[in-house]
Amino acid sequence: MAxxxxxxxxxxxxxxxxxxxxxxxxxxxxxxxxxxxAYRFLASLKLAVLSLSTLVIVLFIGMIYERNYGNAxxxxxxxxxxxxxxxLAVLGINILCAATIxxxxxxxxxGFVVTHAGLIVVLVGSWFSFQAGDEGQVAMAEGDTxxxxxxxxxxxxxxRAVDSAAVxxxxxxxxxxxxxxxxxxxxxxxxxxxxxxDAAIHDLQDRIVSAVEGGAPSPSALRxxxxxxxxxxxxxxxxxxxxxxMSGESYSFPFxxxxxxxxxxxxxxxxxPGDEFQxxxxxxxxxxxxxxxxxxxxxxxxPMIKIAMELxxxxxxxxxxPLEDPFIEDDRRWIAADELFKRSxxxxxxxxxxxxxxxxxxxxxxxxxxFLGLPEKGTVESARLHYEDSKxxxxxxxxxxANETWSMPDGSTVQGRTATLTDSDLTATYNLSxxxxxxxxxxxxxxxxxxxxxxxxEAPPRPITLGSFLLAIVENTKxxxxxxxxxxxxxxxxxxVIHWAVPIPNAALPPMSFTATDRPGxxxxxxxxxxxxxxxxxxxxxxxxGLKGSVEVLGVGDDQLFFRTVNAEGIxxxxxxxxxxxxxxFGGENRAMQAAFSVDEFHDSAVPKFTYVYQELPVNQxxxxxxxxxxxxxxxxxxxxxxxxxxxxxxxxxxARAIETFPLGDEIYTIxxxxxxxxLPFSLRLIDFRRRFDPGTRQPSHYESxxxxxxxxxxxxGEKVTISMNEPLSHRGYTFYQSSFNPPTxxxxxxxxxxxxxxxxxxxxxxxxxxxxxxxTFLQFYMRAGLFTDGGRLEREREAxxxxxxxxxxAPPAGQDEP
Numbered sequence: 176m177a178x179x180x181x182x183x184x185x186x187x188x189x190x191x192x193x194x195x196x197x198x199x200x201x202x203x204x205x206x207x208x209x210x211x212x213a214y215r216f217l218a219s220l221k222l223a224v225l226s227l228s229t230l231v232i233v234l235f236i237g238m239i240y241e242r243n244y245g246n247a248x249x250x251x252x253x254x255x256x257x258x259x260x261x262x263l264a265v266l267g268i269n270i271l272c273a274a275t276i277x278x279x280x281x282x283x284x285x286g287f288v289v290t291h292a293g294l295i296v297v298l299v300g301s302w303f304s305f306q307a308g309d310e311g312q313v314a315m316a317e318g319d320t321x322x323x324x325x326x327x328x329x330x331x332x333x334x335r336a337v338d339s340a341a342v343x344x345x346x347x348x349x350x351x352x353x354x355x356x357x358x359x360x361x362x363x364x365x366x367x368x369x370x371x372x373d374a375a376i377h378d379l380q381d382r383i384v385s386a387v388e389g390g391a392p393s394p395s396a397l398r399x400x401x402x403x404x405x406x407x408x409x410x411x412x413x414x415x416x417x418x419x420x421m422s423g424e425s426y427s428f429p430f431x432x433x434x435x436x437x438x439x440x441x442x443x444x445x446x447x448p449g450d451e452f453q454x455x456x457x458x459x460x461x462x463x464x465x466x467x468x469x470x471x472x473x474x475x476x477x478p479m480i481k482i483a484m485e486l487x488x489x490x491x492x493x494x495x496x497p498l499e500d501p502f503i504e505d506d507r508r509w510i511a512a513d514e515l516f517k518r519s520x521x522x523x524x525x526x527x528x529x530x531x532x533x534x535x536x537x538x539x540x541x542x543x544x545x546f547l548g549l550p551e552k553g554t555v556e557s558a559r560l561h562y563e564d565s566k567x568x569x570x571x572x573x574x575x576x577a578n579e580t581w582s583m584p585d586g587s588t589v590q591g592r593t594a595t596l597t598d599s600d601l602t603a604t605y606n607l608s609x610x611x612x613x614x615x616x617x618x619x620x621x622x623x624x625x626x627x628x629x630x631x632x633e634a635p636p637r638p639i640t641l642g643s644f645l646l647a648i649v650e651n652t653k654x655x656x657x658x659x660x661x662x663x664x665x666x667x668x669x670x671x672v673i674h675w676a677v678p679i680p681n682a683a684l685p686p687m688s689f690t691a692t693d694r695p696g697x698x699x700x701x702x703x704x705x706x707x708x709x710x711x712x713x714x715x716x717x718x719x720x721g722l723k724g725s726v727e728v729l730g731v732g733d734d735q736l737f738f739r740t741v742n743a744e745g746i747x748x749x750x751x752x753x754x755x756x757x758x759x760x761f762g763g764e765n766r767a768m769q770a771a772f773s774v775d776e777f778h779d780s781a782v783p784k785f786t787y788v789y790q791e792l793p794v795n796q797x798x799x800x801x802x803x804x805x806x807x808x809x810x811x812x813x814x815x816x817x818x819x820x821x822x823x824x825x826x827x828x829x830x831a832r833a834i835e836t837f838p839l840g841d842e843i844y845t846i847x848x849x850x851x852x853x854x855l856p857f858s859l860r861l862i863d864f865r866r867r868f869d870p871g872t873r874q875p876s877h878y879e880s881x882x883x884x885x886x887x888x889x890x891x892x893g894e895k896v897t898i899s900m901n902e903p904l905s906h907r908g909y910t911f912y913q914s915s916f917n918p919p920t921x922x923x924x925x926x927x928x929x930x931x932x933x934x935x936x937x938x939x940x941x942x943x944x945x946x947x948x949x950x951x952t953f954l955q956f957y958m959r960a961g962l963f964t965d966g967g968r969l970e971r972e973r974e975a976x977x978x979x980x981x982x983x984x985x986a987p988p989a990g991q992d993e994p
Contacts, residue, residue, distance in 0.1 A: 218272035224252030245798010248434035293947025300940030322858035329851035335421030462800020464790035476780035478532035535732025542680035545708035552745035564598035608660035676707035857886035
């Protein structure tokens with residue numbers, strides 16, 4: 176059997192005068208040797224592996240970073256950094272040197288050279304694209320024109336000086352405008368159901384209120400109002416003039432706060448020494464949420480409590496928090512008593528929360544006793560009359576209107592509406608009681624009048640009806656179940672004094688005792704003979720909906736709290752309350768609904784404040800939070816510090832309501848936290864937006880916009896273009912993609928179309944580089960397996976002939992090709 180053995184390969188002889196790698200290069204000199212060594216390293220496979228491995232690691236870390244902090248942070252702290260550019264530069268130099276070190280190239284290396292040339296073109300094109308490119312968004316409502324590019328990933332703090340004299344005139348003009356358009360129009364929740372003119376007027380009223388609330392109106396708000404269709408013609412020019420006068424010098428400061436919440440010790444000054452003012456950022460939140468807080472003040476504040484509640488509805492597996500607010504933390508937990516009557520009533524689903532405050536001392540103790548001492552567990556109507564007997568002792572008589580019975584302090588009972596109070600010369604008569612809409616009560620409210628002296632000034636007293644007075648109590652306290660009781664009290668043969676009573680402690684009410692005058696139905700103030708604490712059971716709903724219970728908290732002075740919980744069966748729980756003590760309000764093991772609450776904070780004089788706190792977002796929403804910065808503005812020794820939050824409208828315009836006013840003595844500045852904006856060399860006008868839905872759903876499957884293109888430099892005047900999801904608009908290097916839309920948010924009913932915009936003047940270079948990479952890869956495979964390859968045989972034969980050797984001496988062993 177014949178066998179074939181493979182001959183060992185012999186090394187290719189080197190031409191005379193050639194040097195092997197590693198041979199001495201003493202004749203080159205140290206500089207040339209160092210240059211060659213560096214050149215060989217830059218072209219080496221080791222550097223390629225090192226740079227590619229580093230790039231892969233960086234991209235992997237960047238992927239994790241983007242997952243936690245969002246794409247904007249990834250771009251700013253990875254792809255736009257000097258070190259990432261240096262890494263790409265090293266990779267590009269390695270590719271270039273790996274190609275040039277093999278020069279002169281042979282025909283079989285064509286694919287190799289083309290591929291490396293394509294990679295270098297892609298890297299160079301990407302660098303130019305990064306330097307000259309731009310990216311952002313454009314948003315327009317139907318009928319709007321825009322020539323501005325909004326860079327959503329770049330931020331700026333904008334400061335504007337405001338003319339204080341123009342601010343005062345603008346405020347007066349807006350109030351005058353509001354009075355002008357409000358004449359003859361009722362503002363209700365259903366105003367949009369009327370004609371379009373009414374809807375426009377009410378929309379204008381809402382915008383005026385938004386413009387003046389929270390400080391000075393901004394120039395942009397005035398310009399927006401001037402263009403409103405419901406503004407009378409005589410006000411348009413005034414608003415436009417005032418917006419121009421208010422707009423003083425403006426400043427814009429680029430702001431790069433980073434993706435994380437700042438530590439307390441970090442601050443950043445954006446201005447330079449010698450500037451007109453100093454702007455300093457003292458805190459930053461990458462994702463913010465509003466929070467309601469309070470500040471204790473010695474004078475001018477209202478009593479406030481912070482309450483927590485758990486409510487377990489029927490068939491629920493776990494309790495719910497009815498006071499949780501998805502937008503502003505603790506906003507619904509803080510309950511402030513009304514300034515006039517120190518009372519507040521808040522609806523919480525099937526229950527209501529009542530907070531009442533009275534001063535401390537003897538009257539506070541009396542109010543607490545009345546609060547906790549309701550007869551028959553609060554299931555019957557009663558009135559407790561406090562008076563001083565003949566010996567000066569405070570005594571209490573209780574009247575029950577249902578059976579017209581008096582319970583005297585000595586334990587005796589008296590039948591009838593009239594009774595002489597024990598150990599005194601006082602005679603009390605029950606006249607009436609009930610809900611304000613009861614027929615007898617309503618007639619009394621309408622026919623009874625008394626004089627009220629306005630606060631401050633020398634204005635004379637003016638008469639109001641008893642009904643108007645009680646309506647003011649209802650409107651201020653939000654207590655829709657406010658009843659009234661009336662008693663006539665006489666001392667011996669003295670005049671009869673009418674005492675009116677409501678379920679508010681006397682210590683929190685102005686005097687409600689009057690005597691009749693000569694004029695029918697007109698009463699005048701008189702001294703109080705008795706103090707009446709009146710209670711009428713609430714009206715609860717028997718069905719599935721409506722009021723089911725009431726949680727009532729009484730604050731006395733600055734350190735005492737009492738509570739009681741009431742439902743249709745009467746008082747369920749009551750007693751003194753400690754801070755952060757959790758108590759059961761309703762229900763039990765055999766009850767369908769259960770509720771518990773606690774009062775976490777109590778202040779007898781405080782004012783509400785607003786701040787921002789960090790909001791933790793889910794992983795899939797990283798980088799989508801709304802940032803906020805606390806800024807401090809200082810000028811001429813006067814400083815003002817507050818939060819500003821990034822906010823734009825649906826059309827990505829600056830939100831006038833998010834502009835904060837900083838009064839510094841006689842000077843006024845406004846500061847806004849805004850995105851960076853740039854101008855387009857042309858403009859677009861949105862004339863129509865259309866959308867289609869998947870069959871049988873309300874899920875949009877396709878949407879497109881018709882726009883008019885205006886470009887003076889190129890002589891384009893209103894060219895109609897349709898931009899859809901798969902058909903972008905390209906003009907002068909800018910490409911507009913239909914990315915999303917916003918539904919209508921006002922009475923106009925207009926959709927807002929959102930376009931993603933990319934400006935890349937070098938895209939042809941990058942596309943050309945990618946094409947070269949594809950062609951080079953194809954050539955490498957084709958020339959190895961196609962018609963042009965011979966494993967380098969022809970080249971070796973030519974080299975052998977030059978050396979005078981047999982052409983087959985340099986052939987590689989069978990089955991091997993030269994790499």
